[in-house]
Amino acid sequence: MRKKNKIKITVNGKQIAVNLKFSLKNLIDKLKLPIKKVAIELNREIVNKKRISKIILKSGDKIEIVNFIGGG
């Protein structure tokens, strides 16, 4: 069944469907991510975290969300 009110986006290499007019902030909240501990890239451009509520996601957007892990 095709859902007309959904768009497909890619987050960290995985395709997911979200509602129309879904903001980047909505996505971060949906994923329950601590905003202070991550950085976000939208279509290879770094996003200013203060502006995430103003960024509305579009179909085909590619989002990368990264954090720090153990490393040498």
Add this chain to the structure above:
Amino acid sequence: MSKKDQFIVGKKKFSSRLIVGTGKYKNMSDCAKAIKISGADIVTVAVRRVNIIDKSKPLLMDYIDPKKITYLPNTAGCFTSEEALRTLRLAREIGGWKLVKLEVLGDKKNLFPDTIETLKSTEILTKEGFNVMVYCNDDPLMAKRLENAGASAIMPLAAPIGSGLGIQNKINLRIIRSQTKLPLIIDAGIGQASDAVVAMELGCDGVLINTAIAKAKIPFEMAEAMKFAVIAGRKSFLSGRIQPNLFGSASTSNKGLI
């Protein structure tokens, strides 16, 4: 350490000359415990995708408080300048980190740095306001070029990353030491505490250790050994060693000998 002997990188003062990596530990609580015992106040960290499927996975920041320990984001796993720049720009975005460790690898087997990509990245990152600590080969000419490009610290390898082979080229390290006032930190190849002592006795400003601690049979004991090794080596260097002599020199005076 005395107040006069300060360890300063990128205009920041640090109390320990031992920098430790946070990779390869059994779990995060072991990692945090080893760091505490090591006395390090800088730890290297890597930038990776957040696990969006399993969000129960613990976060590094929950175990190691970036307010208490300085995070040094690295570019582990990057093989091009483009990848390294992307990684460090993201690291800065997480929480304003400007002091970073650049590591652009050139070969998957020996993990040697790609010097051309490293130099290119150092120039760009410096212009963007980063304080760049640079993983490099123990090549004095390259070290000079990186310094001229604006590096905040020169971080030559002692041996391949994770090899534990110890210091392979003391001569080159001594030459690099003699030509630069920048912090000189051994970045890779340390296997045991004596390697760290030797590095410090050569006049290095610090040592970065990950595998030798994380993969030791008893990581916490090794963390402590490395802590003391770095302190001992530094003190030994500053104390001014005696001239080596081919022949013996009695420690006791012959005066009053019966």
